[in-house]
Amino acid sequence: MNIFITGAAGFIGSHLAERFASLNYNVIGLDCLLNNYSPTLKKLNIELLAKKGVQFHYLDLAQDDIDTVVQDVDFVFHLAAQPGIAAAVPFRSYEQNNIIATKRLLDAATKAKAVKGFINISTSSVYGLHATGDETCEPRPISDYGITKLAAEQLVLAEARNNHITACSLRLFSVYGPRERPEKLYFRLIKSILKNTDFPLYAGSDNHIRSYTFIDDVIDGMVLVLNNIQKCNGEIFNIGTDKAITTGNGIKIVEQILNKKAKIKIIPQRPGDQQKTQANITKAKEFFGYNPKIEPEIGLQAEIEWLQSIVDKIDE
16 A cells, blocks of 8 residues: 655654654655754655665645646655744745645546545644644634645645545644754754753743644544544544643753753744644544543653754754
8 A cells, every 4th residue: 555645854754764664654754844843854764664675755835846747656654744833934835835835636536436535634724723622623823824824724725625536634732752843942942952952932921722642642633534534534633632731840850850950041922823732632532533642741751861862963
């Protein structure tokens, strides 16, 4: 079976490719190596996956011809995106990498006769300030990222509604763990403590409530969706943990593991930041038995050990 993964050099995509390779699937990865963070980290991910037998295509979904690479694919996992809510990122980048890229990938996948399923990876950011309800809640995104990811999701589901392709969308909640992107909270926090530098913290964000979800629990959910693709057709699923903690509590856990306090430096609030996320995963449990298990203390220990091993190699 051929599994095609976009964004395969990134944090979540590399873990997904590694898991499917371990299950003896033929994994084809695609990444345009968007220069949004350390190329060294992406290179390390690619080197790891190459050793696992994962094939790579260095193509841009928004511009390059992808019909050939999708032609013999059985399942598509679409993770490639312009992530984050940084004010410095122009809307054009979100439009190109989230909407146009998704439409062009969909066009290629619907033409390919072999494709049995298209799994779109979305985000809790589509819900807006408070992501606490089930999948029937009205989306109210407050960031360009959330807006364009919602648009991408609807492009995918429209193809399913029109019976052009079997597809579903997964809304992920605050994923963390080894290979996390450098701009994410725990990467920045752990690195600052290891390097004894200031840790910039957005004002008030220590009180934000988050469904911090360990990467392995997210990948488990994706594998379950693949195994239940017909049942999931046309559906949206929240994928995360239903046990939420404050960001402040997460910081304390990291400090306790490292036995060292962070040098916190408060900076102005960030527009578009969510105040509360707590994944309602009742639907995922009912449809395919989703059951996240990893507690923050275990997951953060794993991320700390990973970052300790590569902190001197990164050039971000």
